[in-house]
Amino acid sequence: MSLITNVMDHSLDDGYAEAAARKKADGAGGMPKTLRAKLGLAVGLVLAALIVTVGAAQARVAAPAVAKEREELIDRIDQETEVADELEGSIDELREDVGARQREALRDSGGSDRSELVGVLAGAVAVHGPGVRLVVNDAEDTTAGGDGDPRSTSGFSDTGRVRDRDLQRVVNGLWESGAEAVSINGQRLTALSAIRAAGDAILVDNRPLVPPYTVLAVGDGPQLSDRFQDSADGLYLHVLQENYGIRTAISVEDDLRLPAAPSVIVRTAQPITEKGTS
Template identity: 65%
Template sequence: MSQQHPTRSTSSRSPRLDASMSLLTNVMEHSLDDGYAEATARRGEVGRSRMPRTLRAKLGLALGLVLAALVVTVGAAQAQISAPSVAKEKQELIERIEAGGDRADQLQKDVDKLRASVERRQRKALEQHGDERGKTTALLSGATAVEGPGLKLVVDDAEDTESGEGDGPRKTDGFSDTGRIRDRDLQRVVNGLWAAGAEAISINGQRLTSRSAIRAAGDAILVDNKPLVPPYTLLAIGPGQQFSRTFQDSVDGQYLYVLHKDYGARTSISVQDEVRLPAAPSLILRTAEPVRTGKGSTS
């Protein structure tokens, strides 16, 4: 008697062990995406190279390459031809600028020589013509260097330029309450020296005349448009001790004392047996009249 084994139905077949990893299985079995596979198939049909196959297309490509090479060659040739011309124009411009600078320097030297010659003639005329009045005029105009007894007055900013509080002599002049020396301070000191009997004054070696201007440009002080650097050394020719007392007792001398006492401005004054002042650097003759001699003629 034969024993029959029951047949297994397909529906009862056991599932794959890797059924839970279907996504990874699919990736491994189909490693090439369908789109890439289709593109690869087309490439196999038309070939890997995209170069044109027909004679007409090849001739068109060759003509385009020739035109591109021609344009590049012509551009390079034009640049090479124009380079020397540009360099030449640049060099000519540089030479013109340098020549113009040399001419300007030479003209400035000529102007300086002529100005010095005129100043010498003016000083000589002031010294030669006239008596004591002519000498006084030369002295007051700064035409000649002078020496004699006088004062040395040094004025400097305070160590702390922000020092000084409260009311002070500068409030009404629109100045801030600091220890910095201003142009108006020097103006008052100079005017005080003139009023005390100074015959000649200089600031930092620069001779003052009746037409000298003391002005400000920012924080800088200018004397006849030339900047000064503190400390400011004023030399004045006058009658010694009496000159010093007269200045210190004057209103402007007291003003300087207030700047020192209330604002910390550093000042010192000393009597000098001999003070030397140079002539004014530029003397401008604005008015002149002929000198009449005893014979009634003019010269």
């Protein structure tokens, strides 16, 4: 009977009673949970703002140094470009002097007419005469596309930009149509010339060109223009114009002047003499 009486008198465990009393005491004298949460959030925001401020200050401190390094790099590029231009000018002068001496020596030996013809065909001498001027330029919106794609195997997504293969077809079409001398943006083409791509740039004999691309071709102007526009390469250019917005303009000229090729060097081929191979 004493056990039953004890259970009835103490229905709640003493531990529970102590925990309830302690919780009540904390609630009366401690900080509410919502206030503690707000205080923690405020501290976090302050720390984040402090980190951002320190980062911005460091960026401002480093900006002058980065700008200075960029200016120094630009100055170095400009200086090296000037040196390269001077060297290129010297090379051109020396090349012209060598060509003049060669022509003089050939005249003295009685081979002037043949040497001039060989020089014209090889692109080693400057020429002038009637012909056509063909200007090819990128589309105003280089992302423009069309239904058909004559360059579907190229893998280029930007179909409004003139590519090296486009200029290759233009030049080949002009040769096939009767051109006797061709240049692109002042670069004379020879049998050794190459039109390639380096990224988005077009190289002619390893010299980068920028649009618009002006192609000069010496020949019978009206006939050359008609033949080219009716050729497969001329029609190809027309398709690029219609489908991709590539801008083209062709005109017949009375007198065009084409410079000599920068370098015509043959390292392997040898002429055949009357007695056999030299």
